[in-house]
Amino acid sequence: MDYLRNITSDKNGTIWGAIDNGIFKFVNGRFEYYSESDGLVDPQINTIINDVEGNIWIGSTNSGVYKYSGDKFKLYSKESGLLNEIVTSVLEDSRKNVWIGTSMGIYVIKGKSVYPFKLPAGYRDIEINSIFEDSRGNIWLGSYSKQDLIRYNPGSGNFRMFNTSHGMITSSVLTICEDDNGCIWFATLGIGLSKYTYPMMGKPGKFETYTEKDGLGSVYIWTIHKDNHGNLWYGSDNAGITKYDGTTFEVFDSENGLDNLSIGAITHDSKNQIWIASIGGGIYKFDGNKFVNYTTQQGLNSDNPYSIICDDNDMIWIGTNLGIDRFNPEEETFKHYGKEEGFLGIENNQNAVYKGIDGTLWFGTVNGLVKFDPEKIVPNLLAPKISIENIKLFYTEFNYSQYTDSIDKYNQMPVHLELPFNKNHLTFDFCGVSLCVPGKVQYQYKLENFDLNWNPVTKTSIATYTNIPPGKYVFKVKSCNNDGVWNEQPSQFSVNILAPFWQKWWFITLVIVFMLGLIYLIFFVRIHSIKVQRAKLQLLVEEKTKELINEVDERKKATIKAEQSDRLKTAFLANMSHEIRTPVNAITGFTELLYDKDLTKEEHEVYLEYIKSGGKALLTLIDDIIDISKIEAGQLVIRHDDCSVNSLMSDLLKLFQQIKQKKGKADVDLRVDEDLIKNDLIIRTDPNRLKQILSNLIGNAIKFTHQGLVEFGYKIENPGQIVFCVKDTGIGIAKDKLDIIFQRFRQVEESFTKNYEGTGLGLAISKKLTNLLGGEMWVESILGKGSIFFFSIPLQIVRIDPEIDVKSTNPAKSKQLEGKSILVVEDEDSNYILAETILKASKANVLRAEDGIAAVDIIRRNGQQVDLILMDIKMPGMNGYEATTEIKKIKGEIPIIAQTAYTLAEEKEKCLEAGCDDYIPKPIDRQILLKKINKFLDD
Helix, strand or coil, X not given: CCCCCEEEECCCCCEEEEECCEEEEEECCEEEEECHHHCCCCCCEEEEEECCCCCEEEEECCCCEEEECCCCEEEECHHHCCCCCCEXXXXXXXXXXXXXXXXXXXXXXECCEEEEECCCCCCCCCCCCEEEECCCCCEEEECCCCCCEEEEECCCCEEEEECHHHCCCCCCCCEEEECCCCCEXXXXXXXXXXXXXXXXXXXXXXXXXXXXXXXXXXXXXXXXXXXXXXXXXXXECCCCEEEECCCCEEEECHHHCCCCCCEEEEEECCCCCEEEEECCCEEEEECCCCEEEECHHHCCCCCCCCEEEECCCCCEEEEECCEEEEEECCCCEEEEECCCCCCCXXXXXXXXXEECCCCCEEEEECCEEEEECHHHCCCCCCCCEEEEEEEEECCECCCHHHCCCEECCCCCCEECEEECCCCCCEEEEEEEECCCCHHHCEEEEEEECCCCCCCCCECCCEEEECCCCCEEEEEEXXXXXXXXXXXXXXXXXXXXXXXXXXXXXXXXXXXXXXXXXXXHHHHHHHHHHHHHHHHHHHHXXXXXXXXXXXXXXXXXXXXXXXXXXXXXXXXXXXXXHHHXXXXXXXXXXXXXXXXXXXXXXXXXXHHHHHXXXXXXXXXXXXXXXXXXXHHHHCCCCCCCEEEEHHHHHHHHHHHHHHHHHHCCXXXXXXXXXXXXXXXXXXXXXXXXXXXXXXXXXXXXXXXXXXXXXXXXEEEEEECCEEEEEEEECCCCCXXXXXXXXXXXXXXXXXXXXXXXXXXXXXXXXXXXXXXXXXCEEXXXXXXXXXXXXXXXXXXXXXXXXXXXXXXXXXXXXXXXXXXXXXXXXXXXXXXXXXXXXXXXXXXXXXXXXXXXHHHHHHHHXXXXXXXXXXXXXXXXXXXXXXXXXXXXXXXXXXCEEEEECXXXXXXXXXXXXXXXXXEEECCCCHHHHHHHHHHHHHC
C-alpha cells in the first residue's frame, strides 16, 4: 500500500493527495493517478496544497515545485507515444478515434493511448498533410510530396491508391473536402482541383479537373472548406477566395475588400459567417456583403496565422507561431494562450486543426498534438494582490528613518515621509501577485497632485518621477490579472516634498518690499532718463530730416536712371525689330523673286546667296538672344574639354577670310599675330565658348574697319594665364564710352550704330562668357585710329603638339560618297529633301525612314546595306533617342549622326548618351555635314 503523505481539496471539492509514487485525484467517486507518464519528472512527492485561485502546487523531493492549473490543455508527445511530434494534420473520425498526420507517418489515439498506424509498404514514412473522413466512413490521406492519394476503409481494412493514371490532375494533395453530393474534392499548390465521384448506377468512379479556365480564382490552393449551406470555399495563395455553389465559381479579392490575397485557412460560425486566416494580413470576417479585417493592431498575436476554427460558442480560435488566440466576435476582443496558460505546443502548423464531436479542439504543432476543451476555461476573477515594496532616491536605496518618524512594521515602509526640496527624484517599486499566470500581470499608476490621469497600462513594476516640485503627493498603483480583472482599491503611499526657504511666506514678503523700493528707484531714474532722451531725440530728428532730404535726392537720381534704362530698352527693341525684319525681308523678298522664270543663272545664284545670308543672320540673332537670356538667368553651363589653340586660330582665319570677301572688305588685311608659338598648344577650357568670344570680337573688328588691318592672336603672360587680343585700325571708341560698350542695351554712338548692322549684344555676351570661364575682358582704343580688345582666361596646359600651320587658309575638299548608302530618318518632307539633295550631290545612295519604327525595321532587315544613319530626334511614335538605342542593339558598329533643332549643349550630351556617335544642329550646314560624314566613312 502506498504511503499517504498529505491530502487537500480544491475549490470544486475534488480531493488531491500525495503518495509514494506520485499523486492522485478523487472525483465522482473514483481515483485517478498521475505519475511520470503524465509529466511528473520526479514522482517522489512530499506535499500538495491549493491556493485561492484554484491552482494545485506539488512539492517534489528532487525537482522542485509543480503547478497544476487544470486540464483544459493536454499535450500528446513522445512521452504519450507520439514518436514524431511534428503534427501536420489531425482528424477525429465518427468512431471518436483521433488520426494524427505527422512529417513521418500517421498515428491514432484510441481511448487514452496513442498507436502508430501501419500504412502499406512504401508509404509508412511519408508526410501526411491532410486527413479526411467522407460520408461513407472512408479515411482519405493526402501528401504534398506527390505520393499516391490513399483511401482506407476502416471496416474492411483495405487500402486503395489513386494517382494521375486514374484521372487526378496531380497526386500531390494539401487539402480534402466533400460536397453535399458526396463528391470528394482535392487540391494543392500550383496545379488546380480534382473532384472524385464514387461509382454509382453501374458507372465507374471518375476524377474531374477544374482550373482557372473553369472560373477558379487560382490553381494555388491552400485549403477547401464547406459552409452550412453546402458551398465550397477555396483559399488560394495569390488570388483571394473562390466560392462554389455547386454550379458556378465566384471569386472574392481586393476589389471586394479582401486586401490580402494569400488565404491559408477558412472556417465558419453558426451564422454562416466566413472567417479567413490570411498569410501576412491577420484574419478576416465575411458576412456575405463585406470583409472586416483584424490584425495585431486590434490585439491579434501575429499577422501570420496558420490555422483557424470556430468552437460551439462561436468563439474563433487562431493558431499562430506563438500559441493560440481566442477572438470574441461580440466584444471584438482577443485573448492569447501560450506556454504560461498551459498551451505547450507553442508553434502551430498550417491547417492542422480540428473540432471534435464533443466540441474539443485539436491543434497540431511542432511539439506534438494539443487537446483543448474550451468549456473548461474559467475566467480568473481574483485580482492580484498589489503592494508598494520599496522607494528609492535617485535610483539608490536610502535610510527611511532620516525623513520619517516611524516605520510600518508590516511592510517596513516609512510612514508620513517628508523629503527636502532637493530630494525630489523618486522611484517606486511595486508588485502584483497573481499565481494563475504571473507573467500576465499588468499595472497602472499615478502620482496625485502631479499626474492628471492614470499612466498607460504597463507590465513594468517600477515608476520613476523626476524634478517633483514641493508639495504633498499620494502615489497610487493598481494591477490586473491575465483576464483583465483589476483591484477595486489601489495600493497607495504618501510623501511630502518640503519647500525651500525662498518659497516661505516671510521670504516672499521681504522680496515684495524690496521690489517696491526698486520700482520707485527705477521710476526716479526713468524720469531723468526721459529728459535726457528728449534732448537726444531732438538731435536725432534733425539728423533724420537731413537723411530724408538726401534720400529724396537719391530717388530723383534713381528715377532719372530708370527713365534712361527704359529709353535704352526701347531703343534696343526698335533696333532688334530692325535687325529681325532686315534678314526676314531679304528672305521673303528674294524668295518671291525666285518665282520669276526669266531670271538668269547668275541672278538666281545671287538671290539664293541673299536668302542664305539672311537665314544665317537671323540664326545668329536668335543664338545671341538665347545666350544673353541664359547668362542673365544663371543657366548657361560651361563645359571644359581639350582645345587646340592654334587649330582654333586657323579655323577662325579661314572663316573670317570668307566673311571678309562676302562683305567686300578687300582693303582690310586679316591676319594672325606673327608671334604665335610654333607648336600647337592644347589647353583645358570650353572650346565652343572660347570660339564664340573670339568670333564676336573679330566680327566687330571687320565690321567697324573700312581699310587697314585686323589682327588677332594670343600670348602667355604668366604660367597661370593666357591672354587673347583682337586689334583693328577701325573707327575707334571715345574714352567716355569705354565703360558702356559692355552693357546690354548700350552701343558706342547712336549716330555710328545706325550706320552699322547688329544688336549690340555681342560684347555683353563676350564679357559675360569671359567671366564664366574665369577671366576678364578690357579694351584700349583711340577714336579714329582703332581699338585693341583683350581678354584673359586661366591657363591649364594639357599638352603641346607638333607645329600646325595657322596661316593656311586652303579649305579641305570634301570627298565623294559614291557607293555609300546613307539612311535619313526624317518625318518632315522639306528637311528630308534638303538632306537628300546634299547627299546625292556627293553621289551617295540615299534611303528614307519617316519615323523611328521604320528605321529600326530597315536596319533589322537590311542592316548590312546601310553605311551611316542621319537621325532626326523629334518624331511621332518612336523618337530618335529610342530608335538609336534599338538600332545599336541590332548593329552597334553603324555610325549614327543626330540632327535636331534643339541647340542647347545639354541636347548634345543627351544624344551621345542615347548611343549617337555625333551631333549636328539644324539648320544644317552642308560643309559641316559632309565633313562629319566623311570622318566616319573614312574610319
